[in-house]
Amino acid sequence: MRRTPASALFWRILGINGLIFVAGTLVLAVGPVTVSTPILLGEFFVLLGGLTVMVAANALLLRASLAPLEGLTALMARMDSLRSGDRLPAGGNGDLFHVVDQFNAMLDRLEADRSSSTALVLDAQEAERRRIAQELHDEIGQTLTVVLLELKPVVDRAPEGVAEELRDVQETVRSSLDEVRRVARRLRPGVLDDLGLTSALTALATDFSGTGGPRVTRRVQPGLEGLGADAELVIYRIAQESLTNVWRHSGARNAELSLTRDGEGRVVLRVADDGSGPPDRVGSGIHGMRERAMLIGAQLTIGPADGGGTEVRLVVPPPGARRA
Incomplete structure (x- = not known):
């Protein structure tokens, strides 16, 4: 069987359990412990104590082997695509640390790809902002400026009643020109x-x-x-x-x-x-x-x-x- 992190974990768990059961069997085989038929109360407690020790040893060894899974699960739960640099501690012994290293490498690749894609999008956005700002300044801004210049002699020659209304139009055009310039500055x-x-x-x-x-x-x-x-x-x-x-x-x-x-x-x-x-x-x-x-x-x-x-x-x- 080709050795992979999954197969290595399988053999590790199998080996841990096998070692514990072999140790328990040897203790029963060569030790002074005997079992009567029917079993005596004292013998029952001896067997129960041995079983407890075997289960506790198995639990401790498996917990040490599977410990990286807790950190991996916690990182996956809190992972945010826009928060960079969140990684699990690398290195260590055990087969699951290979999984941790690969997971960290995957996050590095994903963040690098996302950063490159986002940079291209934002560069294109800035270029579009620059183009729109230039058109606002050169086209609309200049047109409004020409309107203001052409209104001035008309206002000077117009009767007083009409001239007052034309001055209001001048102020509206001037305000619009200021707003166009303000929008252009914000765009670029x-x-x-x-x-x-x-x-x-x-x-x-x-x-x-x-x-x-x-x-x-x-x-x-x-x-x-x-x-x-x-x-x-x-x-x-x-x-x-x-x-x-x-x-x-x-x-x-x-x-x-x-x-x-x-x-x-x-x-x-x-x-x-x-x-x-x-x-x-x-x-x-x-x-x-x-x-x-x-x-x-x-x-x-x-x-x-x-x-x-x-x-x-x-x-x-x-x-x-x-x-x-």
Whole structure:
């Protein structure tokens, strides 16, 4: 029979049981223990004690052999496709540790494949965002700008009553132009490419504070260079989605956005509000945040904030410690 983990486990269990029964048989064969017919009460207790010892030894040996199954079952129960790095301790003796090693290797392959697929999807998404933002800026934005320019001489020549109505039209067009520019910035933040993450987060907080929603305070530690373009984009997008959720769903009056580096060299993004608390279910926005965090090996947690509301916390490891 070809040796496999299953066959090896079969022979191990068979060998353990066989060894125990052989040992019990030898004890009865060469020992001073005799059994009368009918059996005496003292002999019965001797046999019962021997049987108890055999069962206990069998249980201990089997428990040691099957111990890795408990950890494997627990890992399968808590496994989350968007939480990376959760593994069983590798190595050790016994046939089931080979199963554990293979299971860990399978998780590595699945996470690597998922990361590659997610990266391709998010790259395509960013390219589409860039294209739409460019079209909004170049096509609709320029068209609205031309309308504003053409309205100005008409307003100047129009009678006062008509001119007042045309001024209202001007304000509507100007507001629409501002909104188009705001949407374009959210789709593709040019400030992130041009001025860096700190300026982009500052502009993001200012943008949300000016929409009539919660007041956003920001605390961005200076000198956070060397994160890499991918990590900076992930941090920006998660901060953007977090503030969007605060604005749309939390009912909060205040929010805080902070980006700092802790004592272990990790960069920590924190978005907290004083709203209604964490969501009851995971929507597409949170799912997308977790996918982005997984791409750079970061840890994303969403839970209650101190004093009420919701806290989104993203912990980005140093570049050298990120999982490939």
